[in-house]
Amino acid sequence: xxxxxxxxxxxxxxxxxxxxxxxxxxxxxxxxxxxxxxxxxxxxxxxxxxxxxxxxxxxxxxxxxxxxxxxxxxxxxxxxxxxxxxxxxxxxxxxxxxxxxxxxxxxxxxxxxxxxxxxxxxxxxxxxxxxxxxxxxxxxxxxxxxxxxxxxxxxxxx
Numbered sequence: 225x226x227x228x229x230x231x232x233x234x235x236x237x238x239x240x241x242x243x244x245x246x247x248x249x250x251x252x253x254x255x256x257x258x259x260x261x262x263x264x265x266x267x268x269x270x271x272x273x274x275x276x277x278x279x280x281x282x283x284x285x286x287x288x289x290x291x292x293x294x295x296x297x298x299x300x301x302x303x304x305x306x307x308x309x310x311x312x313x314x315x316x317x318x319x320x321x322x323x324x325x326x327x328x329x330x331x332x333x334x335x336x337x338x339x340x341x342x343x344x345x346x347x348x349x350x351x352x353x354x355x356x357x358x359x360x361x362x363x364x365x366x367x368x369x370x371x372x373x374x375x376x377x378x379x380x381x382x
Contacts, residue, residue: 250276253366262292270311280368281322287377315339316380325362
């Protein structure tokens with residue numbers, strides 16, 4: 225999906241080793257990374273933990289805590305109280321297939337998400353974007369899929 229040369233590939237740095245990554249599912253991998261606390265809290269509030277611990281495979285475009293902090297003040301708190309909207313946003317960050325960084329050709333492609341809407345993924349010489357957010361780290365493998373770290377929260381068409 226993405227070119228390796230444009231991204232930082234640090235699976236081992238995130239959780240200690242590739243073997244450990246493959247032993248943990250998407251949720252456990254995100255928890256162990258210690259930079260997805262807001263995402264994990266949102267997934268828990270939206271009752272998506274069991275889904276993301278399921279068989280998969282899943283590709284999760286995971287916003288770091290700083291991405292949530294960059295949202296307008298009060299947005300995260302409001303979303304935590306509006307579970308249908310929160311669920312729509314979170315499932316827009318999940319592709320119901322395994323998509324590693326080498327799977328997409330250069331250019332832009334619309335990819336279906338669990339939300340039901342397509343997200344646009346663009347691969348250029350400048351890097352990779354997903355719904356306008358930059359992929360800052362790719363290919364964090366888990367037992368039921370892969371996480372690609374993004375620097376923004378992407379919003380589905382409403």
